[in-house]
Amino acid sequence: MTAFDTEITQTGGALVGPWRRPRQMLQAQTYDAHASIHDDATAQKLGFKGGTIEGPTHFSQFAPLCERQWGQVWFERGCLSAHYRSVCYEGEEVQAILMASSGEQLECQIQMVRRDGTEVLRGTASIVDSPTALDLRLRELKPLADPVILRDVQVGVTSKRQAVRMAFDQNMGDLYPFSLRQKLAVITESSPYYSGADNPWGKPIIPMEMLSVLFQYRSKEDPLPAKGPAVGLFADQEIRLVNGPLFIGEEYEVEREVVALSGSRRTESAWVKTRVFDKAGTMVATMLLNMATLKDSYAPYEEEHRRLYGAGS
Template structure:
C-alpha cells in the first residue's frame, strides 16, 4: 500500500480508490467541450471533465498494485466511455495482475459512478512496452476513414520531430489546486530531485506536437477519446526542458466524430534520452463543424 494518506480499499482481488468529485478546471474555456453552453449545444449534459483529469485517480490504485516503480516504468491505457460534468462522483479501480510470457505485468482498470456507469476502462501495466495494452488493441482494429472533412489535409504517417516543450511549474501548481490526488512529489522536489508533473499536466508536454502535426480545418470542437501514457525510466518533471517527436498513426470516423490517433515520444533535451510515450485518440465532433452541416 501507499505510504501516504490515500485510502485504497481491497475487495477480493479488486483495489478501489475513494469516491472523488473531479473539478471541471476548464469550464471557463468558452467554445470548448468543457464550456456548459457549448457542450449542451452538442448534446452533452454540461461542460465535461477532461479525461486527463480522471487519470489522476488511478495513480494511487496503480501504485498500490504495482509499487512505486510504476511512476518510472509503468503505463496506463484508458478509453473514455461516458463524460462526466463538474463535481460528479467517480471511483477508480484496478483488477488482479496477470503476467504474460514476456514479463509484462498487466491489470484491467476502470472508473465508474456510484450507480455503476462506466466512465472509462482500459489496462495498466509495468515491465516495458505492452503491445497488448487496451489502446494498442483498439488501434489495431481501427478501420480507415471513409469520409474525412475536418481532417482531409492530414495523412497517416505525418510526423514532426524535436518540438521543444517545458511544463511551467507555477502554472502547473495553480492547476493542482482542484486535484483529487495531490501526491507529495507534485509539490516537493526533494523526493525525486525535481517536482513531478501530475498526469493531468504531464500529458501537455507530450501533446506539444499537436500544433505542428495536425492540419485540421478550423471551426470544430474536439475532445479526448482515449489516452495512453507510458513511463520509460523516469517521471516527467516540471520546469525541465524536453523535446518531443510525434506521428499520426491512424485516421478514422464514426457517425458523430472524425478521429485522429497519434503517438508522441518525450525526450530529455540534454541527452535525447526517451522519458515517456503517449498514444492519443482525439475526436473532432461533426456537429460542431460547418463542414458537416
C-alpha cells in the same frame, strides 16, 4: 515518505479507490479561437449537459492504486491506456478500480465508474511493454471512410520537435489556461512527490494527468491540416513512462506522428503518437491520443460531404 495517503479498499481481486469529485479547469479553454467542449454553452449546443471534465484528469485517481500494486517503478515505467466511455461533469462522483489478482501481476485491467454504475473509462495499467488496451483497440478500428474534416491529414505525417517545460506557476496557454500550482490545489490525489524534493529522485515530479498538458502545450503551433472550426474531444488516451519520472521545471522535446485515422457515426478521429525526449535525446515517455472531432460541430460538414462524395454516399 509515502507517496499517497489515499484510502484504498481491497475487495476480492480489486484495488478500489475512494469516491472523488474531479474539478473542471478548462472552462476558459480556446481551440482555434473558439470555445471547446469544456465550455458549458459550446457543450450544450452539441447535446451535452455542460462542460465536460477532460479525460486525463481521471488518471490521477489511478496513481495511488498503481503505486500500491507496483511501488516506485510505477513512477518510472508506468502506463495507463484508456478508452473513454462516457463524459463526466463537475460535481459527479467517480471511483477508480484496478483489477489485481496478485502482486506479481504486471498488467491489470482498470475501470472508472460513476455512482449510478455508468462506466467513464476502461483500459489497462501496466509496467511492462506488453499489448495495452489501446494497442488492441487500434487493431480493430474501422478505417475513416469519406473524410471531410480530416481529408487533408495523412497517416505518417510527423511534426517538427518542440521544446516544452512545466514550471509551478507557468500558465499553460490557451489549451490549458491554468498553472500546475493551481492544479495541485484541487487534484483528486495529492502527493508530496509532486511538490517537493523528498522523494526517491530528489526533485518534484509531474503528475501523470499533467503530462498530457505538458505534451500538448505547443501542439497548436504545428497543427494538423484539419478543417475547422470544429470541436473535438479525447476519446482514447495512453500515457507511458519509458524512463521516468518527468520533472517540474526541466526542458523536454516532443514530436508527434499521425499513426491512424478512424471514424464513427458522429466523429472523425486522428490518432497521434507523441514521443518525448530529455535534453540528452533519450526517449522518456510516449502518449497516444485519439482526438475525435464531432462532425456536427463543423458547420459546412454536410455540404462538403455532398460535394466530395455525392448525395447518395
